[in-house]
Amino acid sequence: MSSGTVVARFEIPYRGCLASDGTLCGPLPAFAEDTELLQRLYRGMVRARVFDTKAVNLQRTGKLGTYPSCLGHEATHVGVGAAMRAEDVLFTVYREVGTKFWRGVDMLDVLLYWGGDERGAVYRRNPQDFPFCVPIGSQMPHAAGAALAFQIRGEARCALVFIGDGGTSQGAFYEALNLAGAKALPLVCVIVNNRWAISVPVSAQTAAQTLAQKAIAAGIPALQVDGNDVLIVRESVGEALERARRGGGPTVIEALTYRLSDHTTSDDATRYRSASEVEAAQRIEPIARMRSFLEARGLWSEAQEQSLRRECSEAVETAVKQYLATPKQSTDSMFDYLYAQLPPGLRAQREDARRYAALRP
Amino acid sequence: MVEAINMAHAWEMAHDPLVVVLGEDVGANGGVFRATAGLQQRFGAVRVQDSPLAEGLIAGAAIGMAAQGLKPVAEIQFMGFIYPALDQIASHMARLRNRTRGRLTCPLVLRMPHGGGIHAPEHHSESLETLLCHHPGLRVVCPSSPARAYGLLLAAIRDPDPVIFLEPVRLYRFAKQEVADDGQALPIGDCFVLRPGNDLTLVTWGAMTVDSLKAAEQVAAEGVSCEVIDVGTLSPIDFETILDSVVKTGRLLIVHEAPRTVGLGAEIAATVAEEALYDLQGPIRRVTGYDTIMPLYRLEYDYIPGVARIVDGIRTTLAD
Numbered sequence: 001m002s003s004g005t006v007v008a009r010f011e012i013p014y015r016g017c018l019a020s021d022g023t024l025c026g027p028l029p030a031f032a033e034d035t036e037l038l039q040r041l042y043r044g045m046v047r048a049r050v051f052d053t054k055a056v057n058l059q060r061t062g063k064l065g066t067y068p069s070c071l072g073h074e075a076t077h078v079g080v081g082a083a084m085r086a087e088d089v090l091f092t093v094y095r096e097v098g099t100k101f102w103r104g105v106d107m108l109d110v111l112l113y114w115g116g117d118e119r120g121a122v123y124r125r126n127p128q129d130f131p132f133c134v135p136i137g138s139q140m141p142h143a144a145g146a147a148l149a150f151q152i153r154g155e156a157r158c159a160l161v162f163i164g165d166g167g168t169s170q171g172a173f174y175e176a177l178n179l180a181g182a183k184a185l186p187l188v189c190v191i192v193n194n195r196w197a198i199s200v201p202v203s204a205q206t207a208a209q210t211l212a213q214k215a216i217a218a219g220i221p222a223l224q225v226d227g228n229d230v231l232i233v234r235e236s237v238g239e240a241l242e243r244a245r246r247g248g249g250p251t252v253i254e255a256l257t258y259r260l261s262d263h264t265t266s267d268d269a270t271r272y273r274s275a276s277e278v279e280a281a282q283r284i285e286p287i288a289r290m291r292s293f294l295e296a297r298g299l300w301s302e303a304q305e306q307s308l309r310r311e312c313s314e315a316v317e318t319a320v321k322q323y324l325a326t327p328k329q330s331t332d333s334m335f336d337y338l339y340a341q342l343p344p345g346l347r348a349q350r351e352d353a354r355r356y357a358a359l360r361p
Numbered sequence: 362m363v364e365a366i367n368m369a370h371a372w373e374m375a376h377d378p379l380v381v382v383l384g385e386d387v388g389a390n391g392g393v394f395r396a397t398a399g400l401q402q403r404f405g406a407v408r409v410q411d412s413p414l415a416e417g418l419i420a421g422a423a424i425g426m427a428a429q430g431l432k433p434v435a436e437i438q439f440m441g442f443i444y445p446a447l448d449q450i451a452s453h454m455a456r457l458r459n460r461t462r463g464r465l466t467c468p469l470v471l472r473m474p475h476g477g478g479i480h481a482p483e484h485h486s487e488s489l490e491t492l493l494c495h496h497p498g499l500r501v502v503c504p505s506s507p508a509r510a511y512g513l514l515l516a517a518i519r520d521p522d523p524v525i526f527l528e529p530v531r532l533y534r535f536a537k538q539e540v541a542d543d544g545q546a547l548p549i550g551d552c553f554v555l556r557p558g559n560d561l562t563l564v565t566w567g568a569m570t571v572d573s574l575k576a577a578e579q580v581a582a583e584g585v586s587c588e589v590i591d592v593g594t595l596s597p598i599d600f601e602t603i604l605d606s607v608v609k610t611g612r613l614l615i616v617h618e619a620p621r622t623v624g625l626g627a628e629i630a631a632t633v634a635e636e637a638l639y640d641l642q643g644p645i646r647r648v649t650g651y652d653t654i655m656p657l658y659r660l661e662y663d664y665i666p667g668v669a670r671i672v673d674g675i676r677t678t679l680a681d
Binding site: 159 | 407421422423426464497498500522598601
């Protein structure tokens with residue numbers, strides 16, 4: 001081989017379908033013939049947003065702990081949920097309520113979790129998905145491990161793992177992708193590039209032109225999609241999952257979106273980004289375009305919109321009532337889930353905690 | 362002892378199809394200490410898998426596998442390389458059962474060599490049990506003989522919770538013992554009273570157990586009767602056995618290889634002081650590794666407490 005020969009090349013394709021005004025900017029996926037599914041995708045996004053708005057309000061009024069809003073991420077979150085099969089396993093960061101709801105996690109669970117109650121991670125109708133993961137990037141090896149378990153047992157299942165733009169700076173991100181590539185694991189990683197890791201923009205996070213290309217080093221095919229387009233997210237993630245299920249190995253999908261909210265309710269994004277940037281992002285947000293798309297095809301009406309909003313608000317209010325009426329766990333619960341059986345040495349500490357709990361009003 | 366560890370792997374893999382082995386060089390190479398020798402040949406490359414060289418990944422992937430119902434036995438090549446895995450161990454492995462109220466669990470074993478004494482390079486001889494014992498939700502086990510390594514490893518694999526299994530490197534080759542390959546586990550969570558005695562309680566674990574027994578033998582010739590307790594499970598620790606012994610002997614000496622400050626010996630001393638101070642006839646003493654960086658190997662036996670230091674410790678404790 002002569003010196004100067006190019007020994008490797010890569011490309012990152014971009015995919016989009018719905019433009020920000022709801023017109024088509026790419027081919028419509030085949031599943032779009034299923035008009036009921038199109039409406040469900042829209043409903044899922046609205047449900048997430050109505051919940052999210054309420055959750056932020058609950059925090060503002062002192063009824064919920066710190067909460068990370070999903071505002072603006074609904075298309076990516078719902079599109080992923082809709083692409084997965086029930087038997088697949090989901091590994092999230094902490095913002096993906098749209099995916100969680102789609103997979104049967106209750107609004108009550110999410111409220112309990114951010115309301116300081118571990119029972120919010122007991123997903124009654126979804127026993128295998130992992131709970132929210134707060135230490136950035138650390139969910140990646142779990143997903144790779146689950147995918148390895150599917151491969152070892154010869155199961156046609158996939159692990160779907162979310163990570164944020166900041167998360168792709170973590171070693172665990174690359175370590176897990178490296179394993180997935182080396183063993184051709186049934187893993188799909190969705191990088192939610194919402195442009196901001198708290199106050200640090202992607203441009204300060206990395207010099208890489210795309211986050212998707214970080215997969216190339218692990219030998220994994222990657223693409224970038226419009227993360228505000230629920231159709232292309234559903235389509236691209238669905239294709240990647242099917243390929244993984246057939247033994248075709250992992251895929252990394254970078255979904256371009258924008259965090260329209262503060263990082264969490266404890267954050268003030270006006271400290272580090274301009275109002276004009278947020279306004280520009282607001283004009284390309286995911287829900288309005290899907291509504292325009294559906295309306296243009298005669299699949300959605302103002303009456304349906306009103307009815308959906310009412311239905312979502314009622315569901316949220318019911319969940320909030322249940323949440324606020326849920327008594328706190330017993331002090332024992334701090335001890336009772338540490339091990340399958342409480343070690344004898346911890347009995348005295350449990351008794352002590354009980355005694356003082358009884359003294360508090 | 363390494364043969365006993367290998368035998369326990371093989372027994373459990375033969376009897377439980379859910380057991381899988383992963384780690385660096387555990388496959389064709391059989392592990393750098395040969396703890397997994399022959400397992401890939403016998404059980405195949407699906408159940409015995411070489412991992413990429415990333416300790417955090419090994420620990421983290423094992424969590425995902427365990428939550429999916431497999432029983433991974435994962436090897437970290439040396440304890441000095443545990444640091445990248447600590448995030449996964451502390452943030453997830455120890456907490457998964459608790460944070461999901463028992464919905465997801467982590468029935469896995471993370472094995473690693475522990476301690477020094479075999480002329481290994483830098484970062485290959487650390488005793489870092491304190492880092493792990495500070496995390497509720499983990500069991501930390503450290504065998505001190507081939508038979509206990511066999512029985513405790515079987516128990517660790519069968520345990521429904523994550524077990525960190527520390528294997529004293531000095532004992533891998535030096536500790537020789539016939540071990541029946543009968544699949545019999547030993548209890549996790551119990552101390553082992555290795556030598557009964559009445560004058561002094563000597564509490565230790567891992568490779569220091571061997572030196573402590575030698576020291577006890579030496580002072581026995583002078584008429585001193587030491588009760589030697591191998592802690593065995595470092596967390597959660599069986600204080601009952603230790604306290605019963607101290608109540609009987611009235612004297613306590615703790616011996617460990619790890620540095621003195623915030624070593625597990627401090628926790629044992631504090632608990633005995635809280636629970637049995639009036640049964641003590643003199644101050645609790647510790648013989649430990651120094652509060653220094655583990656030296657390169659020319660000085661490693663200047664660091665590791667030897668029989669002479671332990672004998673002096675026994676005499677000092679008895680003299681007060």
